[in-house]
Amino acid sequence: MELLEKRILEDGKVLSGDVIKVDSFLNQSIDTKLTDELASEWARLFEGEGITKVLTIEASGIAIAAITALKLGVPMVYAKKRKSAPSSDNTYSTKVVSYTHGISYNVTVDKPLISASDKVLIVDDFLANGSALRALISIAEVAGAKVVGCGIAIEKAFLRGGDNIRKRGYRIESLAKIKSVSADGKIEFC
Amino acid sequence: MELLEKRILEDGKVLSGDVIKVDSFLNQSIDTKLTDELASEWARLFEGEGITKVLTIEASGIAIAAITALKLGVPMVYAKKRKSAPSSDNTYSTKVVSYTHGISYNVTVDKPLISASDKVLIVDDFLANGSALRALISIAEVAGAKVVGCGIAIEKAFLRGGDNIRKRGYRIESLAKIKSVSADGKIEFC
Numbered sequence: 001m002e003l004l005e006k007r008i009l010e011d012g013k014v015l016s017g018d019v020i021k022v023d024s025f026l027n028q029s030i031d032t033k034l035t036d037e038l039a040s041e042w043a044r045l046f047e048g049e050g051i052t053k054v055l056t057i058e059a060s061g062i063a064i065a066a067i068t069a070l071k072l073g074v075p076m077v078y079a080k081k082r083k084s085a086p087s088s089d090n091t092y093s094t095k096v097v098s099y100t101h102g103i104s105y106n107v108t109v110d111k112p113l114i115s116a117s118d119k120v121l122i123v124d125d126f127l128a129n130g131s132a133l134r135a136l137i138s139i140a141e142v143a144g145a146k147v148v149g150c151g152i153a154i155e156k157a158f159l160r161g162g163d164n165i166r167k168r169g170y171r172i173e174s175l176a177k178i179k180s181v182s183a184d185g186k187i188e189f190c
Numbered sequence: 191m192e193l194l195e196k197r198i199l200e201d202g203k204v205l206s207g208d209v210i211k212v213d214s215f216l217n218q219s220i221d222t223k224l225t226d227e228l229a230s231e232w233a234r235l236f237e238g239e240g241i242t243k244v245l246t247i248e249a250s251g252i253a254i255a256a257i258t259a260l261k262l263g264v265p266m267v268y269a270k271k272r273k274s275a276p277s278s279d280n281t282y283s284t285k286v287v288s289y290t291h292g293i294s295y296n297v298t299v300d301k302p303l304i305s306a307s308d309k310v311l312i313v314d315d316f317l318a319n320g321s322a323l324r325a326l327i328s329i330a331e332v333a334g335a336k337v338v339g340c341g342i343a344i345e346k347a348f349l350r351g352g353d354n355i356r357k358r359g360y361r362i363e364s365l366a367k368i369k370s371v372s373a374d375g376k377i378e379f380c
Binding site for chain 1: 195211213214217218219220221222223226248249252253255256257260263264265266267268270299302303359
């Protein structure tokens with residue numbers, strides 16, 4: 001999506017270790033007009049799929065997922081990150097290792113919030129090694145829901161996390177796919 | 191707002207210590223249609239105020255704030271919660287004690303995300319003792335921004351946190367104001 005790629009080049013900042021900071025328009029600060037365009041694009045791409053719920057993970061996925069769910073006319077659910085596994089059996093939980101921060105945490109969703117009748121679109125801001133996305137897919141499927149697909153704003157395609165999940169048969173629609181980030185911080189798209 | 195009060199009575203759950211759980215429609219799971227109605231109401235109430243930014247705090251405020259900011263056609267910024275004060279001078283930071291969880295944490299916003307030209311609407315899901323709201327007001331004002339007002343979904347009016355902030359001259363528009371929660375979990379609105 002040209003609009004998003006242009007914005008990443010204009011306002012994104014490449015930090016060390018190929019971390020791309022998009023805090024000024026997609027993370028801590030959200031350009032709601034841009035996000036509405038991303039939501040429209042996912043709504044177009046997944047039209048006719050009968051999506052009943054949008055699933056994301058706190059905190060940076062929530063705003064994008066909420067605006068996408070509003071566009072689709074369905075509820076949004078976010079998974080929480082917890083240091084320790086929950087003691088309650090009323091919670092779906094799975095472990096994740098963060099690519100950006102190098103720490104592990106548990107991803108949890110309260111059981112009543114997702115059900116076997118749900119057709120789920122997973123939405124997130126970034127796809128790097130894919131561990132967060134695999135965790136969300138796992139939670140949706142353990143709940144018996146169908147994962148219709150994944151809407152990702154920025155995919156670090158060079159890390160192959162997305163391709164590994166695509167090979168398992170999941171549809172991932174990434175609106176900006178980054179092919180490479182050079183040592184001097186130049187971003188090239190696929 | 192009758193729509194919200196009705197929904198709290200139908201789907202909210204009162205836990206011990208007057209904690210009201212609204213996870214099924216306003217927190218971990220967001221009813222986006224209801225949230226869109228809340229956003230419309232705040233847009234109506236604050237019409238003509240020239241709002242340039244919506245400010246909230248992670249994680250449960252983000253979805254409501256994002257949909258409100260979309261309705262107002264402005265960006266949304268969320269404050270992050272951190273255990274320790276940030277070492278960077280590029281961050282506004284202030285300390286908060288959570289009423290619900292009884293723990294203290296630091297609320298931080300990166301300096302470039304809020305400026306002296308901003309007219310800020312603060313949006314959050316709950317107002318209890320008011321410490322999170324005071325922290326957000328403080329951050330906006332230290333940045334030199336004007337706080338136009340606060341849009342709160344559910345105010346626990348019996349805790350007086352909101353009234354104490356109103357006495358300081360701030361406008362708070364709470365769409366459901368809870369007068370009391372009885373020992374057997376019955377909610378009465380103002």
